[in-house]
Amino acid sequence: MSASVNMEFLKKLRRDIIESINLISDMVNKPYGELSDIEKYAIRYHIIVLAEAIIALTLHIVRRKYGLQPETPMHALKILKDKRVATKQEYIDLANMFK
Numbered sequence: 001m002s003a004s005v006n007m008e009f010l011k012k013l014r015r016d017i018i019e020s021i022n023l024i025s026d027m028v029n030k031p032y033g034e035l036s037d038i039e040k041y042a043i044r045y046h047i048i049v050l051a052e053a054i055i056a057l058t059l060h061i062v063r064r065k066y067g068l069q070p071e072t073p074m075h076a077l078k079i080l081k082d083k084r085v086a087t088k089q090e091y092i093d094l095a096n097m098f099k
Contacts, residue, residue: 017054024046066083074095074098
């Protein structure tokens with residue numbers, strides 16, 4: 001029997017994702033050569049935050065909604081594709097980010 005999806009947890013992940021996207025978008029408006037080292041590290045940090053939040057979201061849904069125990073984040077992503085929660089293109093895009 002699967003546990004229910006924790007909507008508050010998913011909302012927090014969504015907020016983290018949106019915040020990181022907004023911060024990255026603001027910083028990448030500058031030409032790369034004009035970015036300070038701090039800005040470059042901030043961009044890298046927020047890309048990592050994005051990846052970790054998407055991985056957590058994927059694992060949470062697969063474990064809670066489907067009651068499955070994926071071996072890896074890639075396996076969880078494949079489960080979502082197989083269940084038609086993610087399209088083939090979304091699977092490819094996210095799989096490339098997970099690598």
